[in-house]
Amino acid sequence: MFGHSGSSRSRVALAGALSVGLAFSLTACGGDKKDDSSGSTDTATSSIDCAQFSQFGDLKGKTVSVYTGIVTPEDAPQKKSYEPFEQCTGVTVKYEGDKSFETQILxxxxxxxxxxxxxxPxxxxxKQLVETGxxxxxxxEVATNVDKWFGKDWKAYGTVAGKFYAAPLGANVKSLVWYSPKEFADKGYTVPTTLDQLKELSDKIAATGSKPxxxxxxxxxxxGWPVTxxxxxxxxxxxxxEAYDKWxxxxxxxNGAESTAAWNAVGDYLKNDKYxxxxxxxxxxxxxTTFQDAGLQILEGTCSLHRQASFYAANFPANTKIAEDGEIYAFYLPGKDATSKPVLGGGEFVLAFADRPxxxxxxxxLSTDTWANLKAKASSGWVSANKGLKVENLTxxxxxxxxxxxQDPSAQFRFDGSDMMPAAIGSNAFWKQATAWISGQDTTTTVNNIETAWPK
Known part of the structure; x- marks a missing residue:
């Protein structure tokens, strides 16, 4: 989620795995069917009220340039989702995707x-971009939308020095555990709702002689990033x-008590030969083992559980049924109790460098529920934290x-921590020391080495 970002990781995992194919009907704009990038034509399924853009005046013939790290094939549904806006306003959106976005934008x-x-992402x-001035x-108008459609946690990530700059765009959820619904049904396993239950499930599976x-x-x-x-x-x-934010x-x-406890808890799973x-x-x-390959063992029946983000779905073979009643599905990595809902994830934010109408x-x-629902229908492997997004519109x-x-009212969303740490930590020491830790280095040495690497 970097040199690395949750989005960058998503791009690696999702390459070639997205579907495109929604055409938009613009009943308020006079639009009709559009050909998708594959050359097929879909029946119009969505409409948009063009009157909402009148507050910005006559925009016909204007151009807006967009620069992003979202590249082929993910760019096709992005561009498709802009068509209603373009037809309503007469604005042309000039899209530029670049794999080197994260360095080139600065x-x-x-x-x-x-x-x-x-x-x-x-x-x-x-913050660095805002500091360029x-x-x-x-x-x-965007701030009002964000207050309406997104949680305070999300708005805070688009705020720098007390000023609001950037609305959320897409999101991904990292707090997931992949499993086989069929195996759970056959063996009588139940999806855990607390960390204690997750440990009990792991022990139950290990007791059968299998590695959970x-x-x-x-x-x-x-x-090393999956360990982070x-x-x-x-x-x-x-x-x-709150402690997470301070960390x-x-x-x-x-190398404090909180961090050490987290590493030790992870070690109970990843450094446990029974697990x-x-x-x-x-x-x-x-x-x-590459992160892309590891979870495929669930299909082989040689493991039962794999903790990885929502974008991991793209790594299973194309004919795999990923659903609650399918070969593969995922459950929320539970909190300490069933009522707390900490969520780790990532996403992108829409930052402007011009204030033309x-x-x-x-x-x-892009900050409306309208766009979120259009985008949901346009692609697979995409989600937003927009509360106006209708779950049934996701594909x-x-x-x-x-x-x-x-969208859970109890959700406490926090952005991938290494993405917010200095590069010397987040995309260097944290990864490298995590790898050394998995390879046998003890926890105390690991956390001390990362603490020492933190820029003074």
């Missing part, structure tokens, strides 16, 4: 050549959101599960 902003709008990068605060968990942390130069997600999830669950900002040390690594080897095999109108559109069960988790 270069462009500092050089005084930013786009009108950028989709920023990290709160830390958002080139970004502009979000319009009042499978894991892999291999990811090229980013090897585990640690962040347990930091959030064991010590709570991320280094108000409490990386891992189903179908792949012993504990040390985790470091040599057409730019404001486009920002407004697959994992997206629906993610939306329900994000």
């Amino acid at each position: 270069v462009r902003a500092r050089a005084g050549n930013p786009p009108d709008v950028a989709y920023v 990290q709160p830390g990068l958002l 080139k970004a502009v605060e979000a319009p009042a 968990w499978c894991a892999g942390i291999g990811s090229g130069d980013a090897t 997600d585990w640690v962040e999830d347990f930091m959030l669950r064991l010590s709570g959101p 991320v900002s280094h108000e409490i040390p990386f 891992v690594n189903g179908g792949l080897g012993d504990v040390k095999s985790i470091a040599g 057409e730019v404001k109108a486009f920002q407004y559109f 697959n069960p994992i997206d629906q599960l993610s939306a329900k988790i994000l």
